[in-house]
Structure formats: structure tokens, C-alpha cells
Amino acid sequence: MSAIKPAYLTYAPDYETVFYNSELLRLNLSDELDSGDLDRAFNIITESVAHTLNSDRASIWLYDSDGKFIICKNQYNRDENQHSSGQKLETALYPGYFRLLRSERVVATFDALNDPATKEFKQDYTIPNKVKSLLDVPIRLNGKSIGVVCVEFTKAMRESTEAEKSFAVSISNITAKSIMASERIQALEDLASINYLLERSVESKTKELEEQKQITFHASKMAALGELAGCIAHEINNPLTVILGKAFIINSIARDNKIQDDMFQTSVDSIIQTSERISKIMRGLKFFSRESNQDEMAPAKVSDIIEETLLMCRARFKMHDFEIKVINPNPQIEVKCQSVSISQAILNLLNNSFDAIHDKYTRWIRLEVETTSDFVDIKIIDSGKGIPCDLKEKIFNRFFTTKPVGKGTGLGLPIVSSIMERHNGRILIDADCSNTCFVLRLPRE
Structure with missing residues (x-):
């Protein structure tokens, strides 16, 4: 009768799976992938893919806003240890590949030149870039395909294992998570910017209203001054008219009676001139203080x-x-x-x-x-x-x-x-x- 194996011996994962899971754990724990800096995050991801899967190139491609083009955001060449970006492909030229990408979780081709899934790229991409085998995984975010993680082998044709495919799918999810983190951080920054602009707008409007209040107050003071000046002028002009009238009468009597007293004449002239000056000042005050x-x-x-x-x-x-x-x-x-x-x-x-x-x-x-x-x-x-x-x-x-x-x-x-x-x-x-x-x-x- 054979002995029963202990529970911890019933599952023995292969080294390949352990190795891939270890690398995925490292990536998931990396703060840099959630920092919002997509350039840095994509650098880390493509380097990890190329070194872990022993591939010659690894790249991340994203669709443009209307899906007419797919654009290389980051490509890592392992032999040269260099990153590049910017290559653009028109999706309408490769309908079979992108249709397959929408329906499959993984597109793995042993012979990239002749496989039905990728032969459309022969003249534009596969031959110029010496691609022999491919492992492509769509990047999905919120149920929508937004791009592709592409693993390329250029030295020899190679069949991808199930563990490698599983690793590539996980990399796709990590890439989507980094993009989501970047969008979240950008949204927070946009919200902070909007809040700042709103606060500045409120401050500006408040200041503008306060200025308008002060200007209106100043204008109302001038209007009140004009009204007061009009009332004062009216109240002063009545007795002033009497004073001027009496002064002219006295002056007329003095001339008729041929009074030659210089002091008398000077005093009368002074009364008339001063009264006229007061009248002129009051007219000026009323005129000056109006709007x-x-x-x-x-x-x-x-x-x-x-x-x-x-x-x-x-x-x-x-x-x-x-x-x-x-x-x-x-x-x-x-x-x-x-x-x-x-x-x-x-x-x-x-x-x-x-x-x-x-x-x-x-x-x-x-x-x-x-x-x-x-x-x-x-x-x-x-x-x-x-x-x-x-x-x-x-x-x-x-x-x-x-x-x-x-x-x-x-x-x-x-x-x-x-x-x-x-x-x-x-x-x-x-x-x-x-x-x-x-x-x-x-x-x-």
C-alpha cells in the first residue's frame, strides 16, 4: 500500500512559470508604473518583456483617437539596448490582423512571414524589420482594445509556450494599469488646474466687483456733491442776489448824489466784486461736481x-x-x-x-x-x-x-x-x- 503524498508535494510549478510570476510580481509592486510617467513606465515594461522572454525586440503600440492608425509608443531593441518610438501603421491596410486581434486574446505566429494572421505586414513591416516570429497581445481598457504589446524574434523562428503567452497577457494587463494610472493622475492634475483657474476667476471677479463697488461709491459721492452744490448754490444765490442788488442801488445813489468819498466807493465796489466771485465759485462747484x-x-x-x-x-x-x-x-x-x-x-x-x-x-x-x-x-x-x-x-x-x-x-x-x-x-x-x-x-x- 503506497503512502499518501503531503499536500505541499501535490503541486510543483515548473521553473519557467515561477520565473515569469516572479517578474510579474516585481512589476506589479513597482511604484514607477503607477507614477503617471508613461515614458518611464513603458521603458520598464518593454525591457522586462525583452529580457524575460529572451526576445530581440519588445514594443507597445496604441491606437490614435479615431483608430485609423496604430502608433509605436515605445520599442526596446535588446541587442542595442535602445528605445525608439513614432512608427505609424494604417489599420485599414491590415484588416485580417486587426480583426483577429479584436477577437483573440493572443496572436502568436511561428512563421511571421507566411502565417495568415501576420502575412499582411510582410512588405511594410516584417521583412524590413527581419521579424521571424511574433507574440502579440491586445491591450484592453474598460472593455475596449486600445493597443498591442508586441514581442518580436528576429534571429530564429520560435514557437511561444503557454507560459510565455500567459506572461504576455499579464504584461498587457500591467500596461493597461499603467495607462489607467496616467489617465487618473492627468485627470487629477486637470481637476486641480480647473480648481486653480476657478479660484483665480472667483478672486478676479471678487476684486472686480470690489473695484466696481468703490468706483460706484466714488461716483455716487460726486453725484451727491453735485446735488449738495446745487442746493447750496440755490440757498446762497438768493441772499447773494439781494446783496448785489442793494450794492448796485447804493452805488447808483452815490453816483446820483455825486458822493466823492473814495473809501465809500471802494467798499461798494468790493462788495459787488466779492459777491460776483462767490456766485462764480458756486456756479463752478455745481458745474464741476456733476457727471x-x-x-x-x-x-x-x-x-x-x-x-x-x-x-x-x-x-x-x-x-x-x-x-x-x-x-x-x-x-x-x-x-x-x-x-x-x-x-x-x-x-x-x-x-x-x-x-x-x-x-x-x-x-x-x-x-x-x-x-x-x-x-x-x-x-x-x-x-x-x-x-x-x-x-x-x-x-x-x-x-x-x-x-x-x-x-x-x-x-x-x-x-x-x-x-x-x-x-x-x-x-x-x-x-x-x-x-x-x-x-x-x-x-x-
Whole structure:
């Protein structure tokens, strides 16, 4: 009676199977195959196939997007220890092979030149590449054939064993897994990129809305100022009219009665002139503070624009001991513009000069008008020492300000810049001036 064999002796796998399984285990445990780097993954796979199966070449081919071509993504030549890629074959030229590839799990040919499965490649591939035997396995992903793992023998014809076929099928699955890992990582990167762009878009839109909010707030303040100016002008003009009327009556009585008192006459004239000046200032305030974007472009004298602007701020500068001069503006120089907008631009620059130098020992502002054949330059120069180089670009950005918190909105210069653009002009910094000098350049009428 024979003895019963122990369980561990009932199965004894051959060395070939153990060898192939060991290599498959190594590949499955390789992090590089799941890294998303397909070039590196394909290098590892094709080298493994060629060395493990003792083949002369191993390659991975993938279909293009519409399946009209199959393209070599990686081919390893074992004798030369080199990788190559890029060869392309048109699938319609080899219908029998690709039809068989769709139905079979393995295409193994002992005689690659004459086997019905591969003889279509004789002239285009088999003979030029000296292929004698082939072992091809389709790569399938999500139930769809996406390519081929190709094992080539060029030195002698060779019949593939069942263990080799099984190994090649496993290599096909590992290749599909690497492709899936790459697609997953690419999808995650695309998602991260989309999230980043979305976040940037939200940030940009939020910033844009905040800017629009600030601009709207600024515009509403100007509108409120215009409305307030109108109310003040109305309230002041009524008693001012009475004062002027009485002053004219007194003046008329003095002339009729031939009163020759110089002090009396000077006082009456002073009342009339001061009242007219107040009336002019109120008209200017109301005119200046209104929204002017929709005004028609019309010829205006530059000297008049400057004078109208200084009416709004001369008293403030005088109160703080500022010296302000206008250097000989030619009264004949005209520009086609929205005069209120240009006044607003000049006033913004004058206010910036006031804030910049109000605590300096020397406080002066000078307005100069220069002309060329094409342009009129209105220069606003103050006793400051110029704009630092690192701020010259930033100061025209919305909401950028060098003023303390609560002292500035950062909208002054951007508003001036937009006004000048609307007039086909520019705002410039004169870098050659030893002091701070802004230039409003307008096309000459």
C-alpha cells in the first residue's frame, strides 16, 4: 500500500512559470508604473518583456483617437539596448490582423512571414524589420482594445509556450494599469488646474466687483456733491442776489448824489466784486461736481479750464501757505474736450500735490502749458522730489495708494488716466524734471 503524498508535494510549478510570476510580481509592486510617467513606465515594461522572454525586440503600440492608425509608443531593441518610438501603421491596410486581434486574446505566429494572421505586414513591416516570429497581445481598457504589446524574434523562428503567452497577457494587463494610472493622475492634475483657474476667476471677479463697488461709491459721492452744490448754490444765490442788488442801488445813489468819498466807493465796489466771485465759485462747484462722461467734446481754451479749476482750490492752498503759479498760458490755445473732465483731472493732480508736500518746508505748485504741432501738455509740478522708480508703474493701478489708511482710495490717478484715454490723450511722469511733474497730454485742436 503506497503512502499518501503531503499536500505541499501535490503541486510543483515548473521553473519557467515561477520565473515569469516572479517578474510579474516585481512589476506589479513597482511604484514607477503607477507614477503617471508613461515614458518611464513603458521603458520598464518593454525591457522586462525583452529580457524575460529572451526576445530581440519588445514594443507597445496604441491606437490614435479615431483608430485609423496604430502608433509605436515605445520599442526596446535588446541587442542595442535602445528605445525608439513614432512608427505609424494604417489599420485599414491590415484588416485580417486587426480583426483577429479584436477577437483573440493572443496572436502568436511561428512563421511571421507566411502565417495568415501576420502575412499582411510582410512588405511594410516584417521583412524590413527581419521579424521571424511574433507574440502579440491586445491591450484592453474598460472593455475596449486600445493597443498591442508586441514581442518580436528576429534571429530564429520560435514557437511561444503557454507560459510565455500567459506572461504576455499579464504584461498587457500591467500596461493597461499603467495607462489607467496616467489617465487618473492627468485627470487629477486637470481637476486641480480647473480648481486653480476657478479660484483665480472667483478672486478676479471678487476684486472686480470690489473695484466696481468703490468706483460706484466714488461716483455716487460726486453725484451727491453735485446735488449738495446745487442746493447750496440755490440757498446762497438768493441772499447773494439781494446783496448785489442793494450794492448796485447804493452805488447808483452815490453816483446820483455825486458822493466823492473814495473809501465809500471802494467798499461798494468790493462788495459787488466779492459777491460776483462767490456766485462764480458756486456756479463752478455745481458745474464741476456733476457727471460729465456724456458731455459732447467741444473746443475749450486751456487757460479757461485751468482758471476754472483753480477757483475750486486756490483758497485752500492759500490757507496752507502754498505758492501756486500759472506760467503764461496762451489764451489762444484750445483743445477739443469735455472741459469739466479735464478740470477734474487737473484738480485730482493738484490735490495729490497738496497731500504730498503739505508738511514740507517749501510748498509750491506750478502749472505750465507747453505746445507742439500735435499736442498740448498741461504740466502740474510741485516742490516734491519726484516719484520713486519702484512706484512709477504701481501708482496708476486702481486702489494703490501711498497715503495713510483713510486718507486715500487709490482711485485718483486711475480716474485721471481713464479721463485722458477718453480724450485720446495720456498722463505721463516727467522723469527729467528735478521735482514731481505730471503731464496731461492732449491732442491739439
